[in-house]
Amino acid sequence: MSASPLQAARLILARDLRVALRKRGQFVQPLAFFAIVTTLFPLSISPELARLREIASGVLWVAALLASLLALEFLFRDDAHDGTLEQYALSGQSLTWLVFAKTTAHWLLTGVPLALMAPLAGMALGVPYTALAGIILPLGLGTLVLSLIGAIGAALTLGVRRSGVLLTLLTLPLSMPVLIFGAQATDLAIRGVSYAAPVYLLGAMAVLGVTLAPLAASAAVRISLE
Amino acid sequence: MAVRSLKAERLHLWRGERHVLAGVNVEVAAGDMLQVTGANGTGKTSLLRTLCGLLHLEDGRVLWEGRNIFEDLAAFHSQLVYLGHEPPLKADLTARENLRYWIGVRRPLSDTNITSALERAGAGAWREQPVRTLSAGQKRRVALAGVILAAAPLWILDEPATNLDADGQCLVGSLIDAQLASGGVVIVAVHQDLPVKNAAPRRLELTAA
Numbered sequence: 001m002s003a004s005p006l007q008a009a010r011l012i013l014a015r016d017l018r019v020a021l022r023k024r025g026q027f028v029q030p031l032a033f034f035a036i037v038t039t040l041f042p043l044s045i046s047p048e049l050a051r052l053r054e055i056a057s058g059v060l061w062v063a064a065l066l067a068s069l070l071a072l073e074f075l076f077r078d079d080a081h082d083g084t085l086e087q088y089a090l091s092g093q094s095l096t097w098l099v100f101a102k103t104t105a106h107w108l109l110t111g112v113p114l115a116l117m118a119p120l121a122g123m124a125l126g127v128p129y130t131a132l133a134g135i136i137l138p139l140g141l142g143t144l145v146l147s148l149i150g151a152i153g154a155a156l157t158l159g160v161r162r163s164g165v166l167l168t169l170l171t172l173p174l175s176m177p178v179l180i181f182g183a184q185a186t187d188l189a190i191r192g193v194s195y196a197a198p199v200y201l202l203g204a205m206a207v208l209g210v211t212l213a214p215l216a217a218s219a220a221v222r223i224s225l226e
Numbered sequence: 227m228a229v230r231s232l233k234a235e236r237l238h239l240w241r242g243e244r245h246v247l248a249g250v251n252v253e254v255a256a257g258d259m260l261q262v263t264g265a266n267g268t269g270k271t272s273l274l275r276t277l278c279g280l281l282h283l284e285d286g287r288v289l290w291e292g293r294n295i296f297e298d299l300a301a302f303h304s305q306l307v308y309l310g311h312e313p314p315l316k317a318d319l320t321a322r323e324n325l326r327y328w329i330g331v332r333r334p335l336s337d338t339n340i341t342s343a344l345e346r347a348g349a350g351a352w353r354e355q356p357v358r359t360l361s362a363g364q365k366r367r368v369a370l371a372g373v374i375l376a377a378a379p380l381w382i383l384d385e386p387a388t389n390l391d392a393d394g395q396c397l398v399g400s401l402i403d404a405q406l407a408s409g410g411v412v413i414v415a416v417h418q419d420l421p422v423k424n425a426a427p428r429r430l431e432l433t434a435a
Contacts, residue, residue, distance in 0.1 A: 002304050002333050003330060003332060003333050003334050008331045011326070011327050011331055012331065015327040019316055019318050022318040022319075023318055078316075082312065082315065082317075083312050084328070086280070086310065086314065087308075088331065089303075090306065090307075090308050091303060091304075091331045092300050092302075092304030092305075092332055093300070094300065226280065226281055226282065
């Protein structure tokens, strides 16, 4: 009897979360990077909250985008090294499904903490309390899309040594819509008007990503195993 | 139901400029073992990975139970366990956790399943230790426990006895014997003969193309 797809996905989630828990440094890195970048702006531009508020959404989103790019390298690298990916490909389960589970774990470990941390950074940039939901929600959706797009890039660059720069070049152009609509959503929230429209667009991108990105990423993983 | 057997016809595989497999034929039936030998770099690992369906052939086909494996790769993989020369274990997890996640993706496992497989592979003593603290031979035993646990009819093992002591070599032999006795199919790449008792293994010697 073989394991059901749900059981398999649950095991992969549990495994990745457990490994991350034992190897915390790797996942704290992008978060620390995000915190450093966002705190550098008040120091370098001006401590005046009115001015910071003007640029807050851009700062938060650029920092979040770069931090999630930083985290992408870890997505498949270790599993490719120790033969885990090969075993996934040979497990008799759909590799697309398993890659989706892995990407979800990656989002839970990087995107969700980032979205939860961002309001703190936002408050330091003069964002009013009323706009904090306008940071968490778009960032939560946006980082999910970034993880999904990034999974394709990370899988494609698995066979490349020192893949960091190439991965960034591949992923960045595809991430631009997320940056544009995400920053706009947060900006609208800070101005106190409805930010529903860009959030809907982010939601649509997330749906598109969930349905298509794992297919592309698993095909790329298969190629890298050859 | 077709007879349990693995058959490969006229396998041709190119890696860049190298013609690694030039018309290799393989046939192994239930209860049989195939020993693949050959000097370093003659394509033993490539052959095994090809038989697993991981590599794309330029020509030839691989048949499991008479059907091309690419017709339903997932069904074929659920019948197969492959062990490469690196044990697929996570350094930060314990031996038991590794098996639960690695084999659990294939089939539902209970804790007693895992414990008994580890004990059969002589790895029971360090089942709660993180894999990073284990020696190469100890890791190999944990990986063998995974092979037992997968309960697949087809085993494809790449140098399964590497890093093992004399007792471990006998263990590999007896595991293979048990697998063959239960009607399984075993394909191994080896440099030295394994201490297998009840089988007169078929041999396939690969030479540099």
